[in-house]
Amino acid sequence: MQYHIVTYGCQMNVHESEKIAGILQKMGYTYTDKRKDADVIVFNTCAIREGAEDRAFGNIGALKQQKKENPNKIIVVCGCMTQQKSVAEKIFNTFPFVDIILGTHNLFMLESLIKRKIANRKRILDYLDETNIVEGLPCYRTSGKNAWVNIMYGCNNFCTYCIVPYVRGREISRKKQDILNEIKEIVSTNNYDTITLLGQNVNSYGSDDVSQGTFSELLQDICNIEGDFQLTFMTSHPKDLSDDLISVMKENDKIIKEIHLPVQSGSNKILKLMNRKYTVEHYLSLIEKLRQAMPNIRITTDIIVGFPQETEEDFNQTVQLVKSVKYDGIFAFMYSKRSGTVAEKMDGQVDDEIKNKRVNYLLNLEKEIKAQKGK
Numbered sequence: 001m002q003y004h005i006v007t008y009g010c011q012m013n014v015h016e017s018e019k020i021a022g023i024l025q026k027m028g029y030t031y032t033d034k035r036k037d038a039d040v041i042v043f044n045t046c047a048i049r050e051g052a053e054d055r056a057f058g059n060i061g062a063l064k065q066q067k068k069e070n071p072n073k074i075i076v077v078c079g080c081m082t083q084q085k086s087v088a089e090k091i092f093n094t095f096p097f098v099d100i101i102l103g104t105h106n107l108f109m110l111e112s113l114i115k116r117k118i119a120n121r122k123r124i125l126d127y128l129d130e131t132n133i134v135e136g137l138p139c140y141r142t143s144g145k146n147a148w149v150n151i152m153y154g155c156n157n158f159c160t161y162c163i164v165p166y167v168r169g170r171e172i173s174r175k176k177q178d179i180l181n182e183i184k185e186i187v188s189t190n191n192y193d194t195i196t197l198l199g200q201n202v203n204s205y206g207s208d209d210v211s212q213g214t215f216s217e218l219l220q221d222i223c224n225i226e227g228d229f230q231l232t233f234m235t236s237h238p239k240d241l242s243d244d245l246i247s248v249m250k251e252n253d254k255i256i257k258e259i260h261l262p263v264q265s266g267s268n269k270i271l272k273l274m275n276r277k278y279t280v281e282h283y284l285s286l287i288e289k290l291r292q293a294m295p296n297i298r299i300t301t302d303i304i305v306g307f308p309q310e311t312e313e314d315f316n317q318t319v320q321l322v323k324s325v326k327y328d329g330i331f332a333f334m335y336s337k338r339s340g341t342v343a344e345k346m347d348g349q350v351d352d353e354i355k356n357k358r359v360n361y362l363l364n365l366e367k368e369i370k371a372q373k374g375k
């Protein structure tokens, strides 16, 4: 019996696919890189931008033929798209050849859902409203020498463009001891040289459960684990980046000197409309502190262009910020309207043509900066 997984989206999803693989392997399935040979195909979907959803819809549609060739093949769709009830129902109703639909909150039930499907052959749409932290799930790591470790789930920030808080729910931190135990086990295998901590907003680790301590304390405790490994983390929200975090990064050789610090825009007007809760001035002061403490730190960012009401002048301010920070990497996105978010209903939506122009401008600027830095 063989399985195949198709993963869309961010590192969180990549890691969740490792858990899916762990569950399937425990059930006795082995991996195949060929969809047509798989007895179970899992689509782990992403909802962050409309384009990602459209692509997934197209690709799920294309599975119809595979099901025709082998009616016993089990097709599973999970992830952020199907954690939205309306999308889960739409997939259920549009694609009768999809056997099992579940979200992110009930991933831990995958084994029992597959068994139920095999036993009674009925299609399944299973949905849970709330996040549950389930410890001890098997995990089959597929990211080479890097081991992903989730430290928290969900997001409380409600940036006005973003669907994540609606899909993934409120922030819940894992218990520190569970995280430390997982990392000790990873280190003891000697198979990995890097641990990457994952969370939508790692800097606010523990704020839902102060007895777990802060993110910088967690980092320090991880660095105290004996063994030869490097540590990094994503994603940091600028509003929560503390001086303690900067000093823990500086003091510990195990921590890689890099940070992904999404700025999203260089215009205070747009940052406010985005509900980012910091100003350009504050952001630049963080960059200065980081570089003062660690002169060679690699800094990368996310930027959204064409957010509602973004004028040429606002975009120029983003360009100025990029020129002054001289990022080591930029992920530039065209704003994409997500239903249910605040920005969806804002006046002043920007034309795709302009978004396209602005995103290309940033990509070229990134190239120029890299060339200047000799990279």
Ligand code: 5AD
Pocket (backbone or CB within 6 Å): 048, 049, 161, 162, 163, 262, 264, 302, 303, 304, 333, 334, 335, 336, 337, 338
């Ligand atoms: N449109 C465009 N980009 C978005 N992102 C999140 N939501 C949207 C959206 N609606 C980007 C942000 C975030 C990254 C993971 O995806 O830049 O940091």
Ligand code: SF4
Pocket (backbone or CB within 6 Å): 155, 156, 157, 158, 159, 162, 163, 164, 165, 200, 201, 237
């Ligand atoms: Fe989305 Fe903002 Fe939360 Fe990041 S911090 S997941 S952009 S709402």
